[in-house]
Amino acid sequence: MEEKDIERLLEKFDASSLQEFEMTQGDLHLAFSKRAQAATVVQESVPVVSDAAPAPAAPASTSASTSAQPAAVPAPQSDAGTPVPAPLVGVAYFAAAPDKPPFKQIGDHVDKGETIFVIEAMKMINEVLSPVSGTLVKRLIDDGTMVEYDEPVVTIKEDAAE
Incomplete structure (x- = not known):
């Protein structure tokens, strides 16, 4: 090859x-x-x-x-919560379209596997799912910002152990 x-x-x-x-x-x-x-x-x-x-x-x-690596390993958790990194390079959006409401607002509860933002790369929309259940506490970038691979985008305060 x-x-x-x-x-x-x-x-x-x-x-x-x-x-x-x-x-x-x-x-x-x-x-x-x-x-x-x-x-x-x-x-x-x-x-x-x-x-x-x-x-x-x-x-x-x-x-x-x-x-045999785990499917999705969240970044290390800190006191402020678990940062959710961008899985690829592209433009991050917090809503499906400019006229649509955001997937989640600051303070909203998110379930593990729920869409929290999308990244557009090469005209393809890639959903980013929450690696943990918890509360969305912070957006680390503005809507429509270009993100690098593994760049933290949001922070989620994980729910107490069940």
């Missing part, structure tokens, strides 16, 4: 709603994830091509232990 093919795969992955993608072709093993911070592409028996993988790529591994 050539570098341009890897770049094309990465662009399509980045534009998709997929959170993870793995592919093995001969001695080549690729793993992309929008959930991890590090960026690498690992090839066995072939030179490592790390320039072909911008930030959305995840560390690749052939061991089963790293492929």
Whole structure:
């Protein structure tokens, strides 16, 4: 597989709603994830091509232990609450459309898995779901702001243990 093919795969992955993608072709093993911070592409028996993988790529591994990661791991919780990071680069909006009400207001209760904001990337709208149940306590950006991958967008004060 050539570098341009890897770049094309990465662009399509980045534009998709997929959170993870793995592919093995001969001695080549690729793993992309929008959930991890590090960026690498690992090839066995072939030179490592790390320039072909911008930030959305995840560390690749052939061991089963790293492929069994939890589906969504919220950022560490502080006294102020749990920050919810942007899962991809794009423009964050707190409502489905300019004439629609926000998904959630400051002080509203949110359930785990409920949409709290969306990110538009390459003309695709990606819903961001709450990783915890609790109260929305703070918006860390303005509506319509460009966000980077893993940038905190809102903070949720988690409900007491059930």
